Amino acid sequence: MTHTTPLDWRPFLLGWSGEWSDSLADGGTRREEDETARRARWLGFPSASEERIVAMEERLGRRMPPSYREFLEVSDGWRNAGGFIGLLAGTADARWHDNESAPADIFEERLDDDATDAERRGAGIWRRGLQLDVESDMTHVLLDPEDVDDDGEWAVYTWASWRAAPPERYANFADFMRDMHREFHCLRAGRTDGGPEFANDLTRELDTRVERARLEALRGDWERAGHVLDEAKGYGRPRAAALGDQMRRLLGRTYMVYFDGMAADPRYAPELLPVLAAEHVVRGHRDDSALLFHLRGAGREVVSLAFATLERVRNGTYRYTAAGPFGEAVERARELARWGDTDGAWRILTDALPAWQPSGPDHLAPLGWVADPLLGPLLTPERGCELLSTPRGGQAGEAPGRSADRDPGDLAWLADPDTPGIPTSYRFVLVEGVAPADLPGRLADGDGTVLNRPMTRDEARGFASRGPGAVPYVVDTALAAVGRAGPCWSFAFEDDVAYFDLRRFVSPAAAAAGEGTRAVVGWGGLRSGHGRPFFHLSVAQDGVEQYAFTYADGELHRTGRTPPALDPDRFFGEGEEVTAAERPLLEAVSGEFGVHLPRHAIMNGRLHTFTTRPWARPPGNGEPFGAVPADTVPPADTIATRDEFVAGRATP
Template sequence: MTDTTTSDWRPFLLRWSEEWADSLPDDETRSVEDETARRERWLGLPAASEERIAAMERRLGQRMPPSYREFLAVSDGWRHAGGFVARLAGTTEASWHDNASGLAENFERYLDEDARPEGRREADIWRRGLQLDVESDATYVLLDPEDVGEDGEWAVYTWASWRAAPPERHADFRAFMRAMHREFHRLRAGHGDEGPVFVNGTTREKDALVARARTTALRGDWERALAMLDEAASYARPRAAGIGDQIRLLLGRTSRVSFGPAGRGPLYAVEQLPVLVADHAAHAYGDDSLAGTLRGADDDLVSLAHAMLDRMRDGTYRCTVAGPFGEAVERARELARWGDTDEAWRTLMDALPSWEPLEPDHVAPFGWVADPVLGPLLTPERGRELLSTPRGGWTGRPAEPAPRLDPDTLRWLAEPDPGGTRTSYRFVLVEGVRPEELPGLLADGDDAVLSAPMTRWEASHRSAHGRVAFSSRDDRALMAVGRAGPGWSFAFDGAPAPFDRHRFVSPAAAAAARAGTRAVVVWCGLRAGGGQPFFHLSVARDGTEQYAFTYQAGEVRRSGDIPRALEPDRFLSGREADATDAEGALLEAVSEEFGTRLPRHAIVRGRLHTFITRSWKRPPREGETYLVIRRNRDFARRDRDGRAGGGAPDSR
């Protein structure tokens, strides 16, 4: 029904009435009026004549909006508009509300001089609205004579205190009645085995819409498919929301994703369950709620989910998919865990046409989002690319590739980061060495082992867990590792300790200890607050430092034969005010000199392997002091005589 005419209203109202009558249990107790309506299969009343409608308009002093007028010409009132309005007004019962409920003051209480127009309208509606609800479950229905569209239609506002939400706006009376028809369907469909099987023309029409939406989605037209699924879901068709959730998940709209009741098929086990468990791991405060997240799951399934949750938390969970697309998932994971997220994404997209659904309602691969390494690959732009790509044996228009996320240089480090927390950073670039070999060059003993891929926050939390002593004599860096361009690996620390020029020892020589290798060390704090801006560069080959310079306090200290391309005087004038402007140019010069880069997306948003290096400080000399703090029952005390006793901290 799109036009406001009596010919449109009648078939719509007749269908609604018949669906309502057929949905009633035979043994249900009903009023005389409802029993008559069931028997006659009509929820309406006799049509109002034009004279009757005109008399109503004279009484109210307003011409009624077109859709309500045409409705009255078919039925002079209505029973059971949705689930909470037992009777809607006709020509004799509609009246100005005139704040009879006293709700205007309640809504005005929350207004101030900066209130939005919508807020003022929601408060004023109680004084000027035309009330249409006659019998209801504490639900108000008001036509607004001052919220008028170009077509002369008045908006309809509905509100119920038990919904704990602002008044809901409907564009006109026709839109309101269609919303109430959908509400009727949602409530009846939820009755399950308590009443007659709820199958009718509308349910068959919406189920056919779901089937068409699935095909549309597989052809890559996800926007049209999602609109069709949302339409069907608004009538509570059982498959619509679950299929739509697959699309919403890949668009990043995770707050609306639930997939419906727990299942037992491969789609649930391989795709849906991991996503739900991963979301729980990321956002839940306690694991007791996991069973509630898995709606309808039995004890065995809940136990499986808890085991999966443990693997996700310790970094051992891996997404596994069968077939050629599953092989691409494995290749993409290997690329992503070393930071090459752009190439990992292209690997997935190149294999997507070979992907096959696990079940008829499966419209896109999405279980990989739960993989701790692969999940960070997803962005809204990439999600749209995946959804726009024809798959599952269907053809369609090729998708527009999402833009690459990683620049080809180091310059991005000089750009402001979200939250402005990256004011200092340091990294080591090593040529001819694989990322997994870096701990052997930069760490000792148990520290020379890579962790599972994790975020910077996770790595920091785990490295501090169980530690009882913290000393300022050492500067052992927690570094993420990965690939830094053809033939190069990196170790990166985005939150280093304060720079101490007098005790700093560059790890460049140790990183280049193997014959035929080069190492580059950069430590930048040109935007660091609370201290003097600084920049350090050192380069080593075959275990020997070749050249280095350190800028701080407007001075440059240098050693070795520095190439013209990296000459600090080209970038740093010696005046601190110019230091920040030089950061991007310095990083660009390092990139060009060595052909290196750092993967922005993996470092900022992804999960990478980490390890803890040897100290970047030399040992203290005679007479130099340092601080050691030892934790003991969540408090610390200073022992100024330098003795470490009883778990107390000492200052040296």
């Protein structure tokens, strides 16, 4: 809570002193001066006269900053500032640090050429700072006469070696003292020494505001609620951190989000344990017992559930469930996300959110779904804001506007250089009238080919090289992700694919297009810097290729009668920049067939995969045998021929 301006020093210090005194039991002080302060209900000293302050300034050679000067006019020093500073200097004890014990040398040695201005100031504070700590638990407090704002305030720097952190900066002495007051509250709120209950006017006011913030958050006013909860958390108020952590996690902020013991409560554990387990896995913790650190006080059942949840999250089998209509929406959303319709899945979740019911009074929003392998990738910071802005849990409020869809609804994003992680090359098969689960029957060898579990792009790359069903490097197959490409279309997609060889290329379009269906095959790599530009398009119907064209090595090859909208002469005109053809080509394919590829699902989500049959015929005698990545085309004399490979004189 923001207490005051510097003009309110006296009530601020009197309030702090009273809270400190009331927090101690009779005989709870160790030093005589502390017992005197407890009885007097005053942690300070008599005020410093103007003459004493001026004398100090003459001794030090500088006029003191306003907030420290006004503090001295109320109390000439201060005891027990926070938890680790026993005595703060008044007019007699303030002195220049002058690099005593040479800490500046240590900090300056750590600086490198990339050090920030703040890091350099922090290292130099020991040579120029005014030391205010007189007695402390290895905690230093310095005023910086060279870090001055427009009001003449000096910044305050604190540092404790045992915290293993750089010096902490405060804008002025008043801000520093307010933070020490908050630190005192935090330590008293979490006390385990059996002292009297820590309750006073301030704690009661903060707890009342926390409860109001909880209701505001459920009504969708999460920003105002968040400010209140952050303030209360600074004072260590119970519930504030756990409530705020729920909102932070939905905004994509995972650092130091532990729900402050709430996950140990059996009411909330099924919802929060998956979130903690997922973060544990992401951070690669080797010691699984570390998960228990945030479950202190949990019963045996919760601990058992924690390890079972961790195992399911780690092996990809965790599935989020919820009760009632919202739980039914979760199942429908997962099925859409499974086949790439992440925008539709998100709409289903948010439409059902008003029907969601919390597991207990401190439950602000559904959270376990962020650990679900299919639903978790739906979350973005913008969507987190939308979810938190939606009234829920029986509270009424104004519904928010929808966050923007993540998918552009076409193929042209494949040519967008502004798309993060844009593929260097790609190939796809679009099949009409066939479900994604049936694509292996069209594009794979053998009747037993089935879809693998849903994977991210990175997981699929690792699976292709190490997992079950991995194919030899010399065979140009694709580990293709599958999903829906439109109301009646399915897709198989692979990015960063093998080297395109026009002589051996065999389009899978005809095999994919069974009776009464069409198939569209695209293979692109026109952007400069990713190997020689090329683009292929072929279209088949009823098992027969209707038309195709390929641009490769500066030449255009075509077969069949291409419809006007896809006429390659429109895109590869004489004198035009070849790479400029990619986007309009993909836009034309989208328009001609009413198809799209789901960008968010492909780039950020998890999709089923399967291994296709080769996209190239076997090499003939004397032809290169190896397949190489599209952006690394080696010299011809480094690629093994079929005869050399069979004879054992080369390795793939």
